[in-house]
Amino acid sequence: xxxxxxxxxxxxxxxxxxxxxxGINLDIGKGEVIAIVGHNGSGKTTLVxxxxxxxxxxxxxxxxxxxxxxGLTTAHLSRxxxxxxQNPDDQIFNSSxxxxxSFGPSNIGLKGSKLKxxxxxALELTGLSSIKGKHPLDLNLNEKKxxxxxxxxxxxxxxxxxDEPTSGQDHDGVKRVELLVKELSKSHTVILISHDMGLVSRxxxxxxxxWDSRLIFDGPIRxxxxxxxxxxxxxxxxxxxxxxxxxxxxxxxxFTVGEFIDALKKRK
Amino acid sequence: xxxxxxxxxxxxxxxxxxxxxxxHFYPGEFTGSLIVDGLSVNDSSIAKLSTHVGLVFQSPVNQxxxxxTTVEEELAFGLENxxxxxxxxxxxxxxxxxxxxxxxFRKRSPFxxxxxxQQKVAIASVLIMDPxxxxxxxxxxxxxxxxxxxVFDFIKKLTKRGIxxxxxxxxxxxxxxxxxxxxxMDNGMIVRDGTARDVLTDINCLNSHGINPSDLxxxxxxxxxxxxYKGHLCLTMRDAELMxxxxxxx
Numbered sequence: 419x420x421x422x423x424x425x426x427x428x429x430x431x432x433x434x435x436x437x438x439x440x441g442i443n444l445d446i447g448k449g450e451v452i453a454i455v456g457h458n459g460s461g462k463t464t465l466v467x468x469x470x471x472x473x474x475x476x477x478x479x480x481x482x483x484x485x486x487x488x489g490l491t492t493a494h495l496s497r498x499x500x501x502x503x504q505n506p507d508d509q510i511f512n513s514s515x516x517x518x519x520s521f522g523p524s525n526i527g528l529k530g531s532k533l534k535x536x537x538x539x540a541l542e543l544t545g546l547s548s549i550k551g552k553h554p555l556d557l558n559l560n561e562k563k564x565x566x567x568x569x570x571x572x573x574x575x576x577x578x579x580x581d582e583p584t585s586g587q588d589h590d591g592v593k594r595v596e597l598l599v600k601e602l603s604k605s606h607t608v609i610l611i612s613h614d615m616g617l618v619s620r621x622x623x624x625x626x627x628x629w630d631s632r633l634i635f636d637g638p639i640r641x642x643x644x645x646x647x648x649x650x651x652x653x654x655x656x657x658x659x660x661x662x663x664x665x666x667x668x669x670x671x672x673f674t675v676g677e678f679i680d681a682l683k684k685r686k
Numbered sequence: 687x688x689x690x691x692x693x694x695x696x697x698x699x700x701x702x703x704x705x706x707x708x709x710h711f712y713p714g715e716f717t718g719s720l721i722v723d724g725l726s727v728n729d730s731s732i733a734k735l736s737t738h739v740g741l742v743f744q745s746p747v748n749q750x751x752x753x754x755t756t757v758e759e760e761l762a763f764g765l766e767n768x769x770x771x772x773x774x775x776x777x778x779x780x781x782x783x784x785x786x787x788x789x790x791f792r793k794r795s796p797f798x799x800x801x802x803x804q805q806k807v808a809i810a811s812v813l814i815m816d817p818x819x820x821x822x823x824x825x826x827x828x829x830x831x832x833x834x835x836x837v838f839d840f841i842k843k844l845t846k847r848g849i850x851x852x853x854x855x856x857x858x859x860x861x862x863x864x865x866x867x868x869x870x871m872d873n874g875m876i877v878r879d880g881t882a883r884d885v886l887t888d889i890n891c892l893n894s895h896g897i898n899p900s901d902l903x904x905x906x907x908x909x910x911x912x913x914x915y916k917g918h919l920c921l922t923m924r925d926a927e928l929m930x931x932x933x934x935x936x
Contacts, residue, residue, distance in 0.1 A: 457830060457832065458800070458801060458830045458833075558693050558694050559693060560693055585827065585828060586744070586824070586827045586828060587693070588691075588692050588693040588856055588896065589692060589856065589896055589897050589898045590692050590693065590896045591693055613830050613831050653830070653831050653832040653835070654831060655831055657901065658859055658900060658901050658902055658923065659901040659902070659905065661923065662902065662905070662923065662926050662927065662930065665923070665927050666927060666930045666931060666934070668930075674901075675901055675904050675905045675908055678905055679905070679908055679909070679912075682909075682914075682930070682933065682934070685934060686933075686934065686936075
């Protein structure tokens with residue numbers, strides 16, 4: 419596996435002196451879908467902001483495609499690493515979906531039919547083609563979220579970071595985000611910050627747990643759900659079906675109703 | 687009472703109407719009537735309605751007045767506006783601080799608190815007005831799991847105070863724990879109204895209105911289909927645990 423992002427002994431302190439990251443080591447390969455979980459304030463967002471150069475290490479090093487981020491600008495890195503903010507209103511500023519999504523690619527010099535096909539492709543993937551003329555103020559929460567994801571997709575980055583993409587979304591919205599993440603993961607490395615362990619268990623294959631500025635777990639997702647001490651520490655709730663399986667003494671890493679029934683059959 | 691449904695189903699609009707924000711604040715066409723605690727929202731001002739109904743928004747940051755530099759000032763803000771006597775104000779602020787478990791935070795700025803604590807302050811700042819009805823519009827949507835748990839535990843505590851609570855939420859597993867009644871909305875209409883148990887275990891109804899049933903309910907339905915279980919559909923963790931233990935014993 420080719421390493422796309424390498425983090426070595428990364429520590430970061432804000433100007434106020436507050437230490438937000440402490441000795442992080444991490445390797446992210448091409449094509450991985452990684453979930454980063456942990457409390458608010460545990461360092462998740464601070465960590466991913468190092469991947470696109472919004473923040474630079476206080477000590478240690480972050481390499482993107484083998485190059486230290488310290489000499490690179492966010493404008494440059496955003497072609498490799500795209501970051502979708504948690505709150506769409508922090509990101510959207512144009513007067514139509516189309517102009518919002520075309521802003522990034524036209525800024526890096528795309529014009530005419532090239533620009534058009536790039537934007538249309540992103541709109542197609544996010545299901546926004548039929549409403550591309552709509553004003554962002556007239557969009558519902560899901561359409562807004564999809565617009566922000568589309569504008570990052572249109573930059574064709576290798577890595578897409580989604581910061582809490584399902585917060586405030588309803589069932590349909592969560593489902594749409596989930597399908598999109600699955601689609602994106604075919605051609606991108608996806609980093610997902612989320613509290614929704616149901617979603618995480620369905621889309622990610624590796625999970626990173628942050629706690630108090632440190633990385634306390636990095637491994638397969640099924641293994642994470644059996645670490646009750648870590649789950650309790652980070653206040654994460656396993657999916658209800660997983661919790662039920664653990665309570666009744668079935669296998670501890672059950673994720674779906676189907677797996678539950680299979681385990682029950684074996685038990686009988 | 688729980689209010690569930692997909693995005694843009696009309697849940698938030700209905701919540702706004704309970705306080706008269708619709709039709710008085712948001713322009714539009716309003717027909718029919720809505721009576722809250724004996725007051726017709728059409729003929730009553732928002733100020734008048736707000737002494738009978740309290741509304742808690744999704745984001746505590748939108749709710750906190752910012753007029754108070756400390757938690758206790760924030761809580762007292764609504765009462766000050768009504769000219770409540772000082773001694774009465776102190777008594778009610780103390781009661782609320784105790785209720786939300788933030789007495790030791792009384793001198794802190796509300797903006798230094800965690801999201802869950804902020805939302806509890808926001809709810810208490812509404813509750814202190816002693817409304818008959820408390821409407822909460824997705825009060826946990828923007829909180830992390832710990833914050834959600836703090837707020838839901840607090841709401842559970844409130845259900846014992848005899849106040850009417852209308853909760854717009856997408857968390858069916860939480861609703862299952864304490865709601866008596868659930869309304870399903872879709873396309874601006876109430877499409878189902880029944881006991882929490884009847885509505886939340888009606889898998890077909892939930893699916894057709896874009897709502898995910900609880901995995902616990904789906905599990906019990908699957909076990910029923912396979913003839914492994916004959917009881918009623920499960921809604922809570924306790925139900926499901928009992929069910930699975932029965933199935934294993936057989």
